[in-house]
Amino acid sequence: MxxxxxxxxxxxxxxxxxxIAGDHASGVDSGExxxxxxxxxxxxxxxxxxxxxxxxxxxxxxxxxxxxISLGDGMDLDLGAWYANTYNGGYTExxxxxxxxxxLGDASLSAGITxxxxxxxxxxxxxxxxxxxTELAGLDVSLGYAYDSDDDSAYISLGAxxxxxxxxxxxxxxxxxxxxxxxxxxxxxxxNIDLRVGLPIAVGGATLTPYVAGSIAVDGLDDAGGxxxxxxxxxxxxxx
Numbered sequence: 001m002x003x004x005x006x007x008x009x010x011x012x013x014x015x016x017x018x019x020i021a022g023d024h025a026s027g028v029d030s031g032e033x034x035x036x037x038x039x040x041x042x043x044x045x046x047x048x049x050x051x052x053x054x055x056x057x058x059x060x061x062x063x064x065x066x067x068x069i070s071l072g073d074g075m076d077l078d079l080g081a082w083y084a085n086t087y088n089g090g091y092t093e094x095x096x097x098x099x100x101x102x103x104l105g106d107a108s109l110s111a112g113i114t115x116x117x118x119x120x121x122x123x124x125x126x127x128x129x130x131x132x133x134t135e136l137a138g139l140d141v142s143l144g145y146a147y148d149s150d151d152d153s154a155y156i157s158l159g160a161x162x163x164x165x166x167x168x169x170x171x172x173x174x175x176x177x178x179x180x181x182x183x184x185x186x187x188x189x190x191x192n193i194d195l196r197v198g199l200p201i202a203v204g205g206a207t208l209t210p211y212v213a214g215s216i217a218v219d220g221l222d223d224a225g226g227x228x229x230x231x232x233x234x235x236x237x238x239x240x
Contacts, residue, residue: 038066043235048084048091051155051179052192052215054229055121056091059084061235074103078112093118099129107134114146125150138162154182155191169202181220189220210234 043061047054065080082095099112109132116125131144140161147154161175174197181191198211211233217226 036066036069037239038064039237039239040064041235041237043233045231045233047229047231049213049215049229049231051181051184052194052217052221052226052229054227054231056084056086058087059091059233060087071100076101078110089120091118091120093121107132123150136160148184151183151185153184155184156180156182159194171200173198173200187220187224187226189223190218191221192217192226205238207237207239208234209237 041061041063043059043063045059045061046057048056048059061082061084063080063082066078069077069079071077077098077100079098080096082097083093085092094117095114097112097114099110101108101110109130111130112128114127114129116123116127126149127146128149129144129146131142133140133142135141140163142157142159144157144159145154146156157177157179159175159177161173164172164174166172175194176196177194179191179194181187181189184191193216194213195216196211196213198209200207200209213231215229217228
């Protein structure tokens, strides 16, 4: 993973469903100002688990991510949209996100905003976020902060990940995150631990990624009656 993309990835982990955060294919960065890279992904998740809470089952997702709009001098603009719905239409959600990431050499910084809306769940939330990422002991390490303007609360995530190449076409992505809720919808204290294993497989010009993930409720979320969750899914991504 490129250093300058680590904080942006952390910010998306905070801003977007954990079910998709690890599956975005990296765009191609030519290093020239205003160069553009993008990917589109189609996915299925057995359960939609957002920040430790299960919101829906059998989720179908579509993601468009303009993830490498190079502004030059190590600065990139990241824009994207994520739409999800269940088979029966009982749950729908749209996320629009955008931010700027800056390459600092040994680390990266990002800041941006996410808009969440759902007609079926009845929410409209604007959430600014900031993140920082680096490499430490061979791991991609990130720290992110997201502020929920509707609830006047915050969600903080400390994550670490590692990618292992099994072959020219197959990679294993392993990640974990410890998450903290600052009076986030009635939860205060450590919220949950996210665990995830993905297996990106290059198929022609696309990437097929099955994954298995888990969320362990701790501290504040556990006290609030949160459950441990085990789920999985698959996505197909095409970069251009």
